[in-house]
Amino acid sequence: MTLKTLPEIRAGRMPETFAFEADPEAFDRWSSGISAAQAPENTISILDVIGEDIFGEGVTSRRVSAALRRIGDQEVYVDINSPGGNFFEGVAIYNMLRQHSQKVHVRILGLAASAASVIAMAGDDIQIGRAGFLMIHNAWVIALGNRHDMREAADVLEPFDDAMASVYAAQSGVEKAQIAEWMDQEKWFNGDQAVEVGLATSLLPADAVAEGEPKDRTQNSTKKVDTLLAKAGMPRSERRALLGDIKGGTRGAAPHVTHDADDWTAAAEQLITAIRS
Template sequence: MLRSVQGRGADDDGAIETVPFQGLIRFERQAPVRQVSYYICGELIEPQYYTELYYTLRTATDTDLIYIHLNSPGGDFNTGLQIINNIAASEAKVVTVLEARAYSMAAMIFLSGDELYVHDNCQLMLHTYSGVFSGKGNEQQAEVAAVGKWFEKVMRRICARFLSDEELDNIIKGSDFWMDSDEIRRRLAKDARPAGKRSTARKPPARKRATGASR
């Protein structure tokens, strides 16, 4: 059925004419897309050396696209966790790119992206944390227990969409878990989470991926 809408024509006398309604009204907003790339190569060191990355993630808008390229053996747990938390808080779409290897904390950063991309001939490895503790015996025991529970929560929250419960249990108990590019892609293909979408549990409510060290 053809419908019409009333609109003012171009007649000099200002007459109203009937124009066909096409069933679709188009609105367009043009916004520049800012694309930023960071390369994390080598060991993750102390958190203060990554403040520019944190700031970029925190101040980005929903039209920004941020790439984090990874080739790292892992490193400082606090640094990795701060990067992961800022990815989760960012309004930008964050793409993590595996370019060679990502072990330990670097692997968890890779798995925290909104979209994950892996090149050929790459390797991913996950394992439990390692650290150095000091103080009286009872203090060390309490710290080891607290850090262990903390690490397990972080590991399960980040890796649950990628690893089975049995695999996570084995990692927590001390096993190393290795994957090559083919295995990573196989698992990514089974990931039901749409690319670029975060779980609402990862977002701070206001805005809308320790002393031990992981190596």
């Protein structure tokens, strides 16, 4: 058996001035109800944001490492439906999978965006649903600080983008310069397009994907609000406290009311306007 030789992505320590978050557009286009109709044995499911979010949820490298230890020296299947998230966690998961001693089968069930698309590239074969999407872009972060911090953030991100371009190029056979141009454009590929350019090897059978109701609608809406607040520059600790108050209420506050996604988004946009003013 011959396994692909894929580049390693080296990621140092993340500067304190910025944090990796899921791209708001990717999060908006993510359907969390998509899953596998039937999962093969030794499957690792990546069906959430990458990295631990402010609610303690998400797919982490620690969890994937534990799953790989359990599977041992056997072939592994990786099912993906994720809007991306923490770049460092995505890189760690990618490196673990590329170092696995046996074949890695990746199945993109719905969406593999941003950090999740990097993870997908660790597959020796990559299947994608015809109605699925793969999105590649430059590393996306929330940065805070003065002009020196901003320059440092750009300097830190540049080698990451170059490393990702190398990974996409190695998997697809497309020239690295073309990949870099696609990343600059935040390029979206549907299933057929991903196969055509080599970012996936084949289409998934139609009966391999199941689409159910989105997971906890309120929780998903809250995550979307969290992403919008992050984009506005609010630090994670403050977002955690604020959303905790909104969801659970505080002593003496008005009774808790559950909103739908549109209400949450409108509230977030109003809050962001207030923060910026």
